[in-house]
Amino acid sequence: FEGMTLVELAKRTGKLVPTLQNILVNVGEKVDSEFDSLSIDVVELIAMEAGVNVRRQHSNEGAEIHPRPPVVTVMGHVDHGKTSLLDALRQTSVAAREAGGITQHLGAFVVAMPSGASITFLDTPGHAAFSAMRARGAAVTDIVVLVVAADDGVMPQTLEAISHAKAANVPIVVAINKCDKPAADPERVKFQLASEGLLLEDMGGDVQVVYVSALKKTGLDDLEEALLLQAEMMELKARVDGTAQAYVVEARLDRGRGPLTTAIVKAGTLVCGQIVVVGSQWGKIRAIRDISGKSMDKAKPAMPVEIEGLKGLPMAGDDIVVVESEERARMLSEGRKKKFEKDRLQRISEGREEAPEEQS
Numbered sequence: 001f002e003g004m005t006l007v008e009l010a011k012r013t014g015k016l017v018p019t020l021q022n023i024l025v026n027v028g029e030k031v032d033s034e035f036d037s038l039s040i041d042v043v044e045l046i047a048m049e050a051g052v053n054v055r056r057q058h059s060n061e062g063a064e065i066h067p068r069p070p071v072v073t074v075m076g077h078v079d080h081g082k083t084s085l086l087d088a089l090r091q092t093s094v095a096a097r098e099a100g101g102i103t104q105h106l107g108a109f110v111v112a113m114p115s116g117a118s119i120t121f122l123d124t125p126g127h128a129a130f131s132a133m134r135a136r137g138a139a140v141t142d143i144v145v146l147v148v149a150a151d152d153g154v155m156p157q158t159l160e161a162i163s164h165a166k167a168a169n170v171p172i173v174v175a176i177n178k179c180d181k182p183a184a185d186p187e188r189v190k191f192q193l194a195s196e197g198l199l200l201e202d203m204g205g206d207v208q209v210v211y212v213s214a215l216k217k218t219g220l221d222d223l224e225e226a227l228l229l230q231a232e233m234m235e236l237k238a239r240v241d242g243t244a245q246a247y248v249v250e251a252r253l254d255r256g257r258g259p260l261t262t263a264i265v266k267a268g269t270l271v272c273g274q275i276v277v278v279g280s281q282w283g284k285i286r287a288i289r290d291i292s293g294k295s296m297d298k299a300k301p302a303m304p305v306e307i308e309g310l311k312g313l314p315m316a317g318d319d320i321v322v323v324e325s326e327e328r329a330r331m332l333s334e335g336r337k338k339k340f341e342k343d344r345l346q347r348i349s350e351g352r353e354e355a356p357e358e359q360s
């Protein structure tokens with residue numbers, strides 16, 4: 001939408017040019033001629049006011065593109081060992097510290113591989129209630145690690161994870177976990193997955209399968225190798241310079257510091273002091289910290305960071321858009337809030353409103 005003129009926008013939205021000009025005046029933007037090109041923020045504002053859905057498309061034209069680490073999201077049924085597996089990969093113990101051992105949020109961290117490569121991992125909850133969070137997790141990732149307990153086999157949220165990955169067009173690497181258990185039956189798991197339509201590697205397909213035990217820390221090298229191979233095939237690259245395109249992984253409220261947002265930059269560089277619109281929230285980035293809590297002045301692609309400075313809590317999966325002024329940020333955020341509320345009311349009136357979503 002960048003660079004669109006009022007005339008083109010009228011054509012796209014099916015509205016008359018004077019109608020759009022009125023909206024422009026209402027949102028306080030000045031445009032001299034209907035043939036002047038509009039900034040992407042203004043296009044979004046007008047489109048929202050006109051009741052048209054827009055999605056920002058970022059162009060990498062002419063920019064320098066560099067290889068970037070893969071973003072890998074771990075998914076699977078509750079208690080199949082996702083958090084334990086990530087713990088084993090980073091040699092700490094988050095699973096033991098979680099309330100009741102159940103993950104209620106998305107976690108993010110980077111694992112540096114002995115080979116020098118690094119992988120950004122996102123954890124997701126397996127509990128049935130967190131479906132929306134899993135869908136958003138699948139949408140921001142490059143690869144899904146599908147964790148299936150070898151003793152329990154394919155369960156409802158295993159199937160759900162497969163369908164999220166398919167919907168987002170993201171490749172799956174299967175990790176059959178708990179292979180140390182006496183009741184483990186990896187062959188049965190493979191058969192179940194195959195009958196759900198997953199084309200496993202040793203059955204002639206291209207979905208890799210690895211056998212692991214998070215408890216005994218076995219098979220971890222195979223998993224890392226499979227992920228690096230998958231990432232290599234995808235030739236993941238990103239633009240490093242220029243305006244950041246980033247996504248929210250999770251958000252929480254800190255008593256002292258206010259809303260804290262864990263985010264992953266997809267392209268470009270996010271810089272401290274920038275003004276951002278995040279979903280329907282906005283703010284000026286006051287601090288950027290890496291996952292170990294170290295303060296930094298910028299964040300580059302595939303790096304999970306914590307951002308401080310938003311005025312409210314965004315939602316997992318929201319996009320982070322850098323804008324040029326606080327005034328514009330306020331305007332976009334208000335426009336989006338209005339539109340979300342309108343959409344919500346419409347869903348309610350159509351009887352489609354889901355139960356309010358859980359957010360940590």
Ligand code: GTP
Pocket residue numbers: 076077078079080081082083084085095101102103104124125126127177178179180181212213214215216
């Ligand atoms: P949710 O986040 O709630 O969906 O669970 P999860 O998939 O993250 O599972 P978690 O890592 O919390 O592990 C669940 C239980 O399985 C814990 O009691 C772990 O100790 C156990 N567990 C995980 N991996 C293994 C394994 O490889 N072998 C055995 N025997 N137990 C395991």
Ligand code: MG
Pocket residue numbers: 082083084101102103123124125126
């Ligand atoms: Mg967990």
